[in-house]
Amino acid sequence: MYFNDSVMDDENRASFPESFLTGSAFKVIDGLPDIDTESHFASHPVGKGFPQSVASGDPTSSGMMLWTRVDPSLEAGVSDTEIDGEGFHWLKKPHDKNDSSSAEIIDQGKTVMFQVSTSPDFSFVDVSGFSPIWKDHDHVVRIDLDGMLHPNETYYYRFITKGGLMSKVGRCRTLPPEGSDCSAATIGYVSCQDYTSGYFNALAHLADEQLDFFLHLGDYVYEAAGDASYQTGMEARKITLPSGEDKAFTLEDYRHLYNVYRTDPDLQKLHEKHAMVATWDDHEFANDTYAPAVAPDDSLEPDPERRHSANSAWLEYMPSRVYVPSRSSSSDALKLYRSMTIGDLATLYVTDERAYRDAHPCGERELERYFTGGCENIHSPDRSMLGREQKEWFLGELKNSNSLWNIWGNQVQLTQLKFLGRYINLDAWDGFAHERQTIAQTVMNEGVQNFIALTGDFHSFEASYLQEDYSRDGYKFGVELMVGSVTSSNLNEMVQKNLNNLFDHTTPLPRNATLEIFRTFLPDALSESIVPTKFLFKELQNAIKIENPWIELFDSTSHGYALLELSKSRAVWTACAVDSIKENQAPKSVLLQCEIPNGEVAINVKEKNSFFG
Template identity: 85%
Template sequence: MYFNDSVREDENRAPFPECFLTGSAFRVVNGSSDIETKAYYATQPAGEGFPQSVASGDPTSSGMMIWTRVDPSLEAGASDIEIGGGGFEWPNKPHDKNNSSFADLIDQGKTVMFQVSTHPNFSFVELSGFSPVWKDHDHVVRMDLDGLLHPNETYYYRFITRSGLVSKAGRCRTLPPEGSDCPAATIGYVSCQDYTSGYFNALAHLADEQMDFFLHLGDYIYEAAGEASYQTGLEARQITLPSGEDKAFTLEDYRHLYNVYRTDPDLQKLHENHAMVATWDDHEFANDAYAPAVAPDDSLEPDLKRRHSANSAWLEYMPSRVYVPSRSSSSNALKLYRSMTIGDLATLYITDERAYRDAHPCGEQELERYFTDGCENIHSPDRSMLGREQKDWFLGELKNSSSLWNIWANQVQITQLKFLGRYINLDAWDGFAHERQAIAQTVMNKGIQNFIVLTGDFHSFEASYLQEDYSRDGHKFGVELMVGSVTSSNLNEMVQKNLNNLFDHTSPLPQNATLEIFRTFLPDALSKRIIPTEFLFKELQNAIKIENPWIELFDSTSHGYALLELSKSRAVWTAYAVESIEEKQASKSLLLQCEIPNGEAAINVKEKNSLFG
């Protein structure tokens, strides 16, 4: 069955066979199989023919998604019609008998053999089989091995073509069974990785960490990719889109962005070493996007074709488990929101805060979205970021949780953030205060303990208290832990670039809002250029902390990643910063660290090495 039959005739909207979306288009081979496997063996150096390497994602206690892409100049692949419409159905169990059509795909070299082993040298293969190379979907391979592997086990996987190409080996780990005793777990997380702004050396360091998986909280790509003269990124990292535009609008544009990003050696290393759990934010489509498919910086009219192109590329390149509705008119209806459990230790809730959200509350001009007095519409009960169905699901999951820790993979800042009495960012949860309060009331009224929110988006490291109301004596009921960006500009860089009249598409605040902050806070910084940038930023950062006392730790000078280490007695949050993003290799250092004791909404600071503290 095709997903989105209504746009099947539009070649730029890439309808998906359901077996592609579910990752079910593969066949496991065992010793008694009638399928010939001897023709698939490695004869080439590992990695040749697989320019985007490999990736895994969404681990469970019995499997995970695995992914690769085969060079289309070396392997033809199979069309959707051949794979999903060739007169046969993919079996409910991937080792069931199938008809001759599948064997024909294998004989023609339109598939890859996958191998899964507990040994890095594949001396013994626990699981093997075949999956098609999806010609109509940028030659990716995508499959879901859930139900086929054992819990609490480290696995290695690779792909082999009939022509002898073999991928690098990927490594991933299955989770403990739901409800089973789990003494500890470690989750890494990142967000906001603009390729043109710098090198992904933070991801290389994250790849070396010992962790169960990593979270990507969004802005995996940036849709803006103009010329070096227009941006402030590194010249060696510039991207030219197939359309020739400065922003991605077509399926080919979005595919090209993922194609280029995934050639980065540091991003490849991270994917090869660890499974990813991902959601999207706005830049996978367009800045500050909201439903239905509106990109307010470009047009206030919905652009369903562009949104579908962006979603299609995301689905093709992300090893993520999505839930497919039986009937739908747009890939926006795919459910990215989901939960996963780690034994009895934790439940992770992954939400989608773009596909269902309402427009900004006070208007779509930059100074109506950023550094604004706000409006009554912020508190309207008719407005939603999550949408009714996702909100009901999320609150229901929280109420029914029996896990020790409840972790929310959230994209945009949930704690209130004001400066000089104005809201800094109404694209975040400050623009949806009524729904934020409904979440807070559920957590407090149901006595949900150990509620931790992991956040990205604002390009800053931050540890803050979740409060019933954001006043100096507001009741605390949880903790928000924000990770800084991998490369996208932080507030310190925003100050420097704006004082030098440099445009930056990755800044956490738009240029007009930044200039208005300067005019209001320290007007001489603009009119006379007499205030040193370092002093200006120190004053700005300190003023933010004073006006928002629920912020315990704050740093917007660094790039890096964060780890959350969970145990039965505490959660430990550690933020690491890299020395530079302008060099391919850079050392890392411990930036911030705090501890959240079991049963307490408390932030006990252990390390604070921020430049401006």
């Protein structure tokens, strides 16, 4: 969470009690309460009172973050002032004297009871207790059970209110202990899910996969909702912000975005079935944002109050175990960067590529950020995307890794991407070439094995080689596996919409850059005698692959998700595409698939069902 001195004052920090930030505000009770759940809740439909259903996240070998939100019109909540600075206490042993204020809060119905079980019917409850409904934080519930569960185990969980409302049942799985023998793991991952652009069919299919957890690489929500240029004409998917503005600027606006997104049944299904590991990209705050809290499409002046609002809503709605530094910390940002280890098989490193990054290297106009010849500043050693502390952490984690596979949860394109000699996107790692080179040198010099970057943001499926330098004979040291968008417009849709004068700010490139590409590539495409769009895009995609030979697989015509299946012998990447995002429910198919053998920097293609190749 970005805070500078003008925002992170005592009053604002007090608005986030330590027990809320850590998820530690709960009491644990031994065994089930004296209640017949079957008869007591028979009169209430399961899920009533929990409009955003349930979610879990940040699994460890001994715990999990649990999350829900309670309808404020049906149940009360507890204010921050009612929870003391040390949290919400209750002793485990029934005969010990408990804190009377906690008992009063429970009796007043300001908490939920949670139950966690290895049995889907809750015939035996492993852990149960009470946790506050945080009235001052949009009535959410946050619980961190790290240290209370068993490793490598599937758990089921649910929430119950004093008034007898019961949530749906969520499912999650803890990880094997660090260093323990682990033969296989599967990670699903997604990015860029604009609610107004279409239905989340991809998420429903991802929910049906056998996963250890799923990774969300950012753009979980889009800040622009009311602007007609963001809308698709789908009445059922329109969003009106409380402020009436086209974009979110206030805490109420950002909360409303998460509130609406989380009512989507496909997104709910995914959260109910699997734990999530999340980071953010730009649209959780504003397009192409950089530090300190600058939204360049709106103003080049920092807006820390807006950034605080955006990040507060993210923290409230995400079941994530992240660190909020004290005022005495040398950093002023919510620390999303973290790692999690899956036995001896893999370590996932999740970074934050927005809160610390410098401004764009060549200027803030659209054609200085996109489809540009670049400038010397791209290679400046003084520029950083990760920031000093995060970069030192990341490089240190890589140097000390003992895992067979080293997986980077990376938001924006890592490999170089040029077209007609120009950089396509300096909002990605091409704008931070020196720091990218530093990471490459660390991986190579330290002998970091099986290095794979999982990437989102560009609304395209792509399998590419990471190289020491991006020449045709550059040394290969790893692999980048990019996932397409859930709903946000891909390059093919960008071409169609721009050539038909339809505005859509969810496209991966802005309109001015798209038009400039075609003025340069195929000038006749903008004339009266326009060539067929399908042919035009095929030519564009083929040209991109020719100019960037490190790209092995590329498709920007589809929406979907990706899977990374890890074993001791190989990693298998599968890109899955849905047939449509304009209809509620659509079949899926395998679009692309490749294999990376253990100990080799190789992309062995197994499936290539993209029309464009």
